[in-house]
Amino acid sequence: MRPSGPLRVSIIGAGLGGLLAGAALSKEHDVDIYERLDIYGGRFTNLPYEGFQLTTGALHMIPHGPTGPLAALLDRVGAGVKIVRTSPMGCFMTKDNRQISFFNFRELLSARAQARIPALMAKMLVQKKGTVADMVWDDPEWLQLSDSCCGWALSTLSRDTPGEEAAAIIRHVVGGGPGKYNTPGVPMGGCGAVVDALARKLEENGGRIHLGEKVDSVIVEDGKAKGVAVGGERHEADMVISDIGHRLTSALYDARYSNPKYADVLQKLRPSAGVKICLAAEEPLVGHPGVLFTPYAQRVNGMNEVTHIDPSLAPEGMHLTMSHQALRSNDIQQEIKLGLQDLRNMFPGKKYSVLLVQTYRDDWPVNRISSGFDLGNLTPVKGLYVVGDGAKGKGYMEVEGVASGVANLLDTLKAN
Known part of the structure; x- marks a missing residue:
């Protein structure tokens, strides 16, 4: 029987999914989030560097802007974030480096x-x-x-x-x-503004984020999650939510509580991987805040330049341009080399510098489970749920999928 009154909720990981779930549940329940890193936000926060606000992963862009699932969930939990819609939505770069409307x-x-x-x-x-x-x-x-x-x-x-x-x-x-959710949007203050707002709301509601605290295991008794072990200490909980994906979560509890079908599916799933290149330039390279798709490049799939909407993401008079490419091979250096060559080909004669090159794969991927193969929120263990980029809602990109998955979990918990 479900306990009456507030539940004790332990959340593993303070990425976007964990923070969204924590901020929402902390309205009525007692929430603790355990994060192994010394920062929260996971792959969705800011990295200050030489006056630029780079990111740990995402591209300072919310796919469906102020009307999508993420914006709706931010409003639902009371985390006020201003999201400005991009115009144009996007463009394609032609073979001769012109731009046409998407x-x-x-x-x-x-x-x-x-x-x-x-x-x-x-x-x-x-x-x-x-x-x-x-x-x-x-x-x-x-x-x-x-x-x-x-x-x-x-x-x-x-x-x-x-x-x-x-x-x-x-x-x-x-x-x-x-x-119809329409065109993307840029959160003012970048990704960091979103997770900062969620962390504030969580703490206002009485919830806690424990940085530098790695969960060693999920405590399971009689097939039900009873809490987590952190640093050798047991922390009782009525519900455990994991933001580290199905595969890493399954490694935190005894295999006898799983089932062969679930374990077999986990072995077959693959994360999506990519490379991001961040550029600094005084003269705009893209020239607008929308997505620039690059179908004729060797590796780069697209890029954005969000400083047209939020100049605070770069030093005064500068622009931040971010390209992204799906990883096509395990030769990382060659993949990066081809991406950099694409940028030189697309912006001949332009002056820019490379600020940062980031690769996302293995246990720090773009998505822990590639889109279209998400396993949802449930696990074989009662009271143990998964959120984040391995439990996205159907038909939603990236962080919109994360928000949709969290919303699905909240609806499931409410129904039960």
């Missing part, structure tokens, strides 16, 4: 490829099997566009992205009716 993508296609647009639109309504590559008929022209979009938004390529998931994402972006 919605004029057909200009990049031959007459033969353009003739397939109606059939592709129809596929998006019914696609249930296969990958994005299957959806676009493995057509080389279409693959360049879809790889750019998938690589930027999901850090996967067309052949690794489920068509059904991509179709759901597209409907959320450009579909009609209440499902």
